[in-house]
Amino acid sequence: xxxVAQSPRYKIIEKRQSxxxxxxxxxxxxxxxxxxxxxxxxxxxxxQFQNNGVVDDSQLPKDRFSAERLKGVxxxxxxxxxxxxxxxxxxxxxxxxxxxGLETQYFGPxxxxxxx
Amino acid sequence: xxxxxxxPQALSIQEGENAxxxxxxKTSINNLQWYRQNSGRGLVHLxxxxxxxxxxxxxxxxxxxxxxxxxxxxxxxxxRAADTASYFCATDRTQGGxxxxxxxxxxxxxxxx
Numbered sequence: 200x201x202x203v204a205q206s207p208r209y210k211i212i213e214k215r216q217s218x219x220x221x222x223x224x225x226x227x228x229x230x231x232x233x234x235x236x237x238x239x240x241x242x243x244x245x246x247q248f249q250n251n252g253v254v255d256d257s258q259l260p261k262d263r264f265s266a267e268r269l270k271g272v273x274x275x276x277x278x279x280x281x282x283x284x285x286x287x288x289x290x291x292x293x294x295x296x297x298x299x300g301l302e303t304q305y306f307g308p309x310x311x312x313x314x315x
Numbered sequence: 316x317x318x319x320x321x322x323p324q325a326l327s328i329q330e331g332e333n334a335x336x337x338x339x340x341k342t343s344i345n346n347l348q349w350y351r352q353n354s355g356r357g358l359v360h361l362x363x364x365x366x367x368x369x370x371x372x373x374x375x376x377x378x379x380x381x382x383x384x385x386x387x388x389x390x391x392x393x394x395r396a397a398d399t400a401s402y403f404c405a406t407d408r409t410q411g412g413x414x415x416x417x418x419x420x421x422x423x424x425x426x427x428x
Contacts, residue, residue: 203357241403241418242358255413290357303348304416306357 201225203307205291211313217279220310224272224293230254231268232304233276234290242290248274281314288312321404321422329427334391336422338404339384346407347380348416349389351400358403361389396428 204223212218224231230249234242245264247255250271259266263282268274278285288311292304322337338347346365350358364371364380364387371378377390391398401423405416 239420241405241420243418244415247413247415255410255415257410292358303360303363304358306359308355308357311355 203291203293203305205289205307205310207310208308209311209313211315212281213315214283215280217277218281218312219275219277220289220291220312222274222276222291222307224274224291225305228293228295228305229271230294230296231274232292232294233266233274234292236288236290236309238287245276278312281312283314286312286314321402321419323422324420325423325425327425327427328394330394330396332394332426334394334398334424334426336389336402336424338387338389338419340387340404340406340419341385342408344382344406344408345414347378347387348405348407349376349378349387350403350405350418352403352421353400361402391424394424394426396426398424399426400424 203225206221210218232247233245235245236242245259246266248268251268264278266276288309290309291307294302294304320339326334328334348363349361351361352358362373362376362378364378366382375392380387387404401421403418403421405418407416
């Protein structure tokens with residue numbers, strides 16, 4: 200079974216520029232998560248999709264971050280414009296049916312973003 | 316906001332020794348999970364313990380949960396150099412009608428050969 204795929208693996212941009220990350224979850228997984236992991240901290244949930252609907256985006260800075268999951272499969276996360284404090288690893292994860300606490304989440308390798 | 320607090324923040328041991336990491340949390344939880352993260356990689360699920368369980372084993376891993384003290388511990392026995400990684404506890408709670416995992420800051424474990 201192929202794992203969660205993410206691209207790019209690394210990205211360096213200047214502040215105020217835009218950036219987009221892509222995630223392809225494990226085939227058949229209904230739930231997709233985007234996390235932000237700042238150096239030295241644990242992952243923080245940004246947004247959770249169930250199929251192509253948003254379940255939780257309470258911690259997504261909506262003035263600059265947006266995410267979509269068209270057709271309930273792939274997802275993109277965009278930052279526009281980026282700030283220095285957005286430097287972090289962006290992790291995508293998926294699970295079968297969205298019972299977050301009772302199910303294993305499978306994580307991709309992450310995209311490391313550096314904002315200069 | 317982060318729910319769990321792992322303790323210690325960093326732990327260095329010799330191969331063959333046991334490693335114990337602790338996690339404390341503040342609010343009621345449904346369940347608790349432990350994840351491992353190797354440097355530069357994504358997280359890997361290790362073990363899930365339900366809120367009505369007190370102890371669970373998986374290979375060299377032993378997890379305990381004390382809901383009265385709002386704490387959990389992860390024990391890795393007979394550690395190996397390959398166990399070097401960061402370990403995170405993640406508490407599952409229902410918030411705003413949705414269930415989600417909230418991760419702690421992690422314990423960085425170094426196992427010296």
